[in-house]
Amino acid sequence: MPEPSYVTIFMAWPYVNAPLHLGHVAGNCLPADIQYRYERARGRKVLMCSGSDEHGTPITLTAEQLGVTPQEVVDEYHEMALKSLTDLGCSWHINVDSRGVEYGGALYNRTSDHRHKELVREVFSNLLASNMLTKQTMEQYCSISGDSVRFLPDRYVEGTCPVCGAAEARGDQCDECGSTYEAHELLNPVSKLNPDAEIEVRETDHLFYRLDLFQESLEEHAATRNVVWKPNVRSMTKNWLDMGLRPRAVTRDIDWGIELPLDGDEWSSKRVYVWFEAVQGYYTCARIWSERFANSNGHPDGDSAWENWWKVSDDGTIPKHIYFMGKDNIPFHTVIWPAIIMGMNSTASGNPVSSIPAPGDLALEYNVSSNEYLMLQGGQFSKSRKHAVWLPSFLEKYDADSLRYYLSINMPETHDTDFRWNEFVDRVNNELIGTYGNFVHRVMTLTHRLPESGSNPLVDYDDPEFHADIIDESMKILESAISSMERQRFKEALRSIMGIAQIGNVLLQNAAPWKYINSDDSEERRESLSSLAMAWRLCRTLSVLTRPFMPFQSDRLWGMLGEDSDIDSVLWDESLATDNALNWCPDSPQPLFSRLDLDEIIADEMSLVEDGNINDPDHSPGDGADYIEFEDFLKVQMKTGKITSVDDHPNADKLLVIKIEDGPGTTRTVCAGLKGIYDESDLLGLNVVYVANLEPRKLRGVLSEGMILAADDGDGIVRLLTPDGEITPGSTVR
């Protein structure tokens, strides 16, 4: 079978009721973009599809709380998501490939798109017509307050467990004893949304997708994919298939969502269930891309252009579909979505359900690449506990490429990994800047010290054949990186590529061109400078190879190399070619990255560190798990002091610089994260308690000699601890 040149990259649709956080980035946003850019760099025709998933129940709750419509909520977060993805260097805003529309492009769409809704209704009707949807009656809680009747999802109902009598059992299952039961069995049901409302159980009809019809085909399909799936995908899928598939509801009682293509009052209050609809976005997005961009940009197939990326061609070539998502989404992509695709194929062709798409059928996935979770300082990202690093605010302060590097090299490919600020700083400073950025910078500055007259001074010394060993070694690395990328092994690939910078550093070390910059012509000088020329070529290689991972610096380097061609048209396979001329940019070279300062970052992220580590109720002592020794307690010296001056920290948003009289005639300076909580006038003259023997630390440039004690309830209320009356500054607290 010929190698498919059509590749489609699918990123799981972010659920937009909050900004994106770094967990989303590491889990699917970044891998999808890296793979997309990689596939382009291999010369393939790539379409990338995703968008905002906008029809979940929590969005309606957010809207109610804010007093706005759900549409307003998703409008805001959709724009925010698209902007932060663009700021991160993801390719979503480039709808048409720079090589030409026949090479594809990208579309970050949204499920409230009218065309998405139309296409979903079309699929819905087709599946209904071929008896793949079946009507079942189910019992469902609803809350009644006044005239309004509202169906409630089980998770929004709680009551007394009919089995063990525990309170706060959920609508369908008791967390205490683990029993599951039918909706009507729960005792004293109460709505969590509106505790005063009367609750009763009513019958309601819904349509169900006959997943059971696909059991066998899905098992066959899984068997063919087991060789490419990672172990977590294999086992999660097997688990689902082994449990046996049952029909699954595709409609629900709610008014936020896609209306059903059905007549009759019975259906008018129901909507397409979001799992069934959002996942179809992969398909609708490709079609919508064609309609909006392919035709108008002259794609020969016009509105049907999407078929190149979705349908099995007449010669049996299957477009390669790669999906990226977090581990929570695996069964949706290995079981449910393939079942829907098989259903659509069978419906369209009239053929029986099959795991092997025929020419003209929609393709099933090639690989489902699922990452585990990125944890934050050891804990899970959590919206409700505000334990998260939000992408928009991160990108306001830090370089997108640095983040992309750290998350790529630390990607949770096979198990959970941690985002830690100190590790972020270490890896960026030592690996990214020390090895790679520094290599590029030394090549650039060395070359710029040579006498030049408008062209690259290394041209006279350029002799790549003399460095065949370097090229060989680099070629091996390139091949290994390609092999890694073909299997979605990003860490491995990036580490390989960084190896080329290391080769370059060794090359320079051995050639020592700095000795010959200003010396007279000699055999040694010519040899040394030919190594520098080779190093220059390696910089060009690196600019191409690092591009999928760190696009912004790649552009900057490309510019410093004096290259004015479109870097996206340079293939990885040609990145080590030596037949191109050395170009030149006369501007003096700038470092690719700036070093990070951990102290500054900690000062900036202070609230976050506190939320995560100190005030986390799940980790506070008191449950007996985390006792400290009395001797340890004695190590902490706490004293009283009187605040004598308060100034805004010149270089921090949350810090105040506070001077404390800490003894007779002596003062010390302490930085405290109290800005916005206390005013200067509140604090002056106040007696406070502080930790006196904390190691002094610079916070954003100001030395802080201690820490003022304050109570924080985690909900934004912060109160300083003060002695109950006047007392001499410097008094011991114990």
Next chain:
RNA sequence: AACGGGUUGGAGUAGUCAGGUUAUCUCGUCGGGCUCAUAACCCGGAGAUCGGUGGUUCAAAUCCACCACCCGUUACCA
């Protein structure tokens, strides 16, 4: 609780499905070199009884059983 995943030198990791020479790579650390470069670069060393116990095998990080700890999921949650 059930189910799924994890536990590898100081930290982070690869290898585990298809058992087999001195267990991978990055960081850190120690010693040396270089001094062009963003205190960066290069070379070398030390450091792991692969969570525990038992089993299968000529051979186990890898397969099996049990135990401990960590994480996640349990489907109207996206």
